[in-house]
Amino acid sequence: MILPSQRHLFSLPRELCYLNAAYMTPQPKAVEEAGLAATSRRARPWQLSEKDFFTDVERARELFARLIGAAPDDIAIIPAASYGIAVAARNLDIAPGQKIIVLHEQFPSHVYSWLRLAEERGAVVETVMPPASPGEGGWTEAVLAKIEEFGDAVAAVAIPNYHWANGAPVDLVRVGAAARAVGAALVLDTSQSMGAAPLDLAAVDPDYMVAAGYKWLFCPYGISFLYVAPRHQGGVPLEENWINRLGSGDFAGLVDYQPEYLPGARRFDMGARALFSGMPAAVAALQQLLDWGVENIAETLASHNRALAEIFAEAGYAVPEEDARGPHLMGVTAPGPLDAGFTARLKEKGVSVSIRGASIRVAPHLYNDQEDFARLKAALSG
Numbered sequence: 543m544i545l546p547s548q549r550h551l552f553s554l555p556r557e558l559c560y561l562n563a564a565y566m567t568p569q570p571k572a573v574e575e576a577g578l579a580a581t582s583r584r585a586r587p588w589q590l591s592e593k594d595f596f597t598d599v600e601r602a603r604e605l606f607a608r609l610i611g612a613a614p615d616d617i618a619i620i621p622a623a624s625y626g627i628a629v630a631a632r633n634l635d636i637a638p639g640q641k642i643i644v645l646h647e648q649f650p651s652h653v654y655s656w657l658r659l660a661e662e663r664g665a666v667v668e669t670v671m672p673p674a675s676p677g678e679g680g681w682t683e684a685v686l687a688k689i690e691e692f693g694d695a696v697a698a699v700a701i702p703n704y705h706w707a708n709g710a711p712v713d714l715v716r717v718g719a720a721a722r723a724v725g726a727a728l729v730l731d732t733s734q735s736m737g738a739a740p741l742d743l744a745a746v747d748p749d750y751m752v753a754a755g756y757k758w759l760f761c762p763y764g765i766s767f768l769y770v771a772p773r774h775q776g777g778v779p780l781e782e783n784w785i786n787r788l789g790s791g792d793f794a795g796l797v798d799y800q801p802e803y804l805p806g807a808r809r810f811d812m813g814a815r816a817l818f819s820g821m822p823a824a825v826a827a828l829q830q831l832l833d834w835g836v837e838n839i840a841e842t843l844a845s846h847n848r849a850l851a852e853i854f855a856e857a858g859y860a861v862p863e864e865d866a867r868g869p870h871l872m873g874v875t876a877p878g879p880l881d882a883g884f885t886a887r888l889k890e891k892g893v894s895v896s897i898r899g900a901s902i903r904v905a906p907h908l909y910n911d912q913e914d915f916a917r918l919k920a921a922l923s924g
């Protein structure tokens with residue numbers, strides 16, 4: 543279902559056409575209000591209760607689980623995508639000479655941990671180069687070819703479902719099956735799509751999957767999520783925090799050290815995971831996403847991107863075909879070389895986009911409307 547404009551739920555200035563959700567989404571007013579109220583909890587510690595330490599974080603876990611079609615036990619609360627990738631790297635079984643497959647120009651938070659692991663274990667990070675055409679399964683075929691080339695020497699396929707710079711897709715169902723067939727782990731960074739494009743978790747069956755919270759999930763900066771497949775939930779966390787142990791609700795009893803963790807993926811939760819100065823905003827954001835529905839968001843953003851693609855194409859920009867972009871995210875290419883002032887000049891005309899690599903990254907959301915599209919058209923023509 544195409545959703546009507548939700549701009550009234552946001553504090554966006556009317557004269558701004560914000561196409562930069564992939565950089566950071568503005569939070570809906572209700573999320574901002576929940577966040578402001580949450581901040582003031584910290585000022586009055588005598589009012590803090592069980593809810594602040596335990597209830598809200600479990601609610602966020604449950605809502606995120608529902609959003610992705612997992613069980614709450616499968617979700618860890620983490621601060622950043624890099625943290626979740628580090629958890630995966632810490633627990634990856636990898637022998638000298640084995641390969642970790644990544645995409646060319648993949649986001650650095652999903653590369654550095656692998657480079658370090660490779661260095662420590664004598665393994666190799668193998669980069670899949672961009673296909674001649676990112677459409678018609680271009681990236682997918684390129685990743686599959688890499689898996690086939692190295693066979694059971696592949697320890698991990700560590701990729702996104704849409705390239706962060708331009709939204710070019712990878713078919714994770716096919717890649718997941720190929721990874722499993724050679725005994726490789728599938729480690730996904732879905733920061734640039736979770737909440738905006740559907741993913742069939744059961745069919746993809748990742749081993750680990752991270753999503754940064756502050757983009758398409760509308761969450762506060764510093765609250766992100768890690769899905770850990772049940773088969774890895776006995777793994778080793780990055781840090782050993784008191785609250786992740788069984789019975790941590792009994793503050794007086796914390797002096798009796800507890801060897802057991804809380805159930806499921808909770809052992810991987812970050813320290814200070816309760817984050818009561820922000821968690822209520824995460825709850826409000828995830829609830830809003832569930833109310834809209836990810837399928838509806840994707841359908842609406844795909845329609846926005848069709849309109850935007852037309853405007854860019856008319857102005858002489860090269861626009862990817864629909865099969866080479868996400869429903870929510872696309873990279874367009876300028877007719878000439880892009881100078882450093884391009885985004886600033888566009889912003890002066892009331893349009894916000896980012897440049898990533900060679901792409902002008904276009905990332906609309908439900909607050910965009912016809913007036914925004916007209917503003918873009920005027921900005922590109924003048």
Ligand SMILES: Cc1ncc(COP(=O)(O)O)c(C=O)c1O
Nearest residue numbers: 622623624649651706733734754
């Ligand atoms: C694909 C992708 N992953 C992760 C992040 C954020 O990484 P982190 O949460 O480690 O700061 C970004 C930010 O642009 C991103 O584009």
